[in-house]
Amino acid sequence: MTQNSPNLELPFLQPSQAQKHVTHNEALRRLDIVVQLRLQQTGASVPPAQAQEGDIHGLGTGATGAWAGQDGMLAAWLDAAWHFVAPQTGWRAWDMAGDQMVIWDGTGWTALQPELDELDRIGIGTSADATNRLAVQAPATLLSHAGQGHQLKVNKASGADTASLLFQSGWTGHAEMGLAGQNAFSVRVSDDGSNWTEALRLDGATGHATGSAVQADVADATPGRLLKTGAFGLGETGATTQIPDIDATDTPAGAYRYISTTPGADSFPDALENAYGVIRIERSNAGQLRQTVWRNNFEHGIWTRTHFSGAWGSWRQVYDQTTILGTVSEAGGQPTGAVIERGTTAQGDYVRFADGTQICTRFFSTAASSHAWSFPAAFISAASISLQAMARHATAPRLVTESGDLSATGVTLKVWNAAGTAASAPAHVTATGRWF
Incomplete structure (x- = not known):
């Protein structure tokens, strides 16, 4: 029989051993050390x-x-x-x-490193349960890298399941993001934890965004929503949205197209009616706005009007270097055509201005005592005409007067010498008046 135990080397009591208490005490001493x-x-x-x-x-x-x-x-x-x-x-x-x-x-x-695989649950600072098998109660939770990057992975079994992050307040859910019952990434929010609104969804195939935070269509003016491509004519490469009513005052600012049958098109000037074009709306506040219109297949011509004090103003054409010269016209005393019109006929030259002023000129090169002049452009009346004439002669001055038959369309001129006798001479004449 050995004298010591194989593991702790405790001394055994031996048969007929004297002072057995010594051996026993030594064994107790050894146990007191290692146990x-x-x-x-x-x-x-x-x-x-x-x-x-x-x-x-x-x-x-x-x-x-x-x-x-x-x-x-x-x-x-x-x-x-x-x-x-x-x-x-x-x-x-x-x-x-x-x-x-x-x-x-x-x-x-x-x-001593404990075995952590296949643990039933872990509670750090709090108690875990059968559902929340990992529970942490702390001011913060840190997940860091091991030398390079770091990924936090939330996996689900199938497309109909949920893999998401849920944000709660007082144990009531108010926001969730992830794969909630489908494979498109979504963000949804709730005020009471029961009724949820999907604010944003990103399609997995296209990456395109939908949801209540995005416009329902390109004309949706709901405050707080994200704009789609083409919203109110922004970023559109094809046809813009058709304006529902040209005379409406609540249409959101932006660019729209119109057609001849669009409501309110009958308010356009003649150059815009029965046509297709683009109308742009700008706002300073709810009741003050401006519309600017240009017509398809119409190289020159932009019209604008404003809405102020509860009423639309008249359409007015915007002029540029290509439209300032042309045919001058008016309606009701208001210019409707170009700013300046210039012309030449066999009866001379004329210039018309959009404010109603007209100037006609002619040089009679043949010497005569009487010159009949039909104006190259008619005036509104004889009473509006101011006539200036000058006769040319090499040796003696000449005087040119009208014979008293001045009309809106012409005049007869008489040439006189210094003695008051009819004389022959070329004449230069200018008539200034109004064409409307």
Whole structure:
């Protein structure tokens, strides 16, 4: 029979042994050292100056003093002396200095790493349950990289399931983002945790956005919504949205197209009616706006009008270098055509202005005592005409007067010499008046 146990090396009592209490006490002493093992420190090499009864140290390498030659041993201070026990591989102890469980691996004491695979649940700062098997209660949770990037993965079993992040307040859900019952990414919100609104959905195939946060159509003016391509004519490469009513005052600012049958088209000037074109709306506030219109297949011509004090103003043409010259016209005393009109006929030259002014000129190169002149463009009346004439002669001055038959369409001129006798001479004449 051996004298010591195989694992803890406890001394056995032997038959007919004298002073058996000594052997028994030695076994108890050894049990007191290794059972429920607590170490003051691990890796120790210098004995403490003041040791307490029952203190046990896990020695490292290079032990000195009373520990010299005992590297790797357990050093226990008992009965004012150091007692040494060799630890066995797998022995566990509580490291009081490191505040952790350690294990002897055959060469040194290392922190005990628990087996974390296939755990039923983990609660950090709180209790986990059957549904929330990982629960964390803390001011923050950090997920960091291990040298490069980092991904947080939320996986679901099938397309009809949910893989999302739910944001709660007082345990009531108010926002959720992820794959909620489908494979398109969505963001939805709730005021009460029961009724949910899908604010945004991103299609997995196209990446296009839909949802209550996006316009229902390109004319949707609901406040707070994201604009679609083509909204109110912005970014459109094809036909813009047709304006519902040209005379409406609540149409949102933007660019629209119109056709000849669009409501309100009968308010257009003649150049815009029975045509297709684009109308642009600009606003300064709810009741003050401006419309600008241009017509398809009409190289020159832009018209504009404003809405102010509850009523639409008249359409007015915008002039540029291509439209300032042309045929001058009017309606009701208001210009409706070009700004300046210039013409030449066999009866001379004329210039008409949009304000109603007209100037006619002619040079009679043949010497005569009477010159009949039909104006190249008619005036509104003879009373509106101011006539200026000058006769040319090489040797003596000549006077040119009208014969008294001035009309809106012409005049007869008389040439006189200094003696008041009819004389022949060329004449230069200018008539200024109004054409309307």
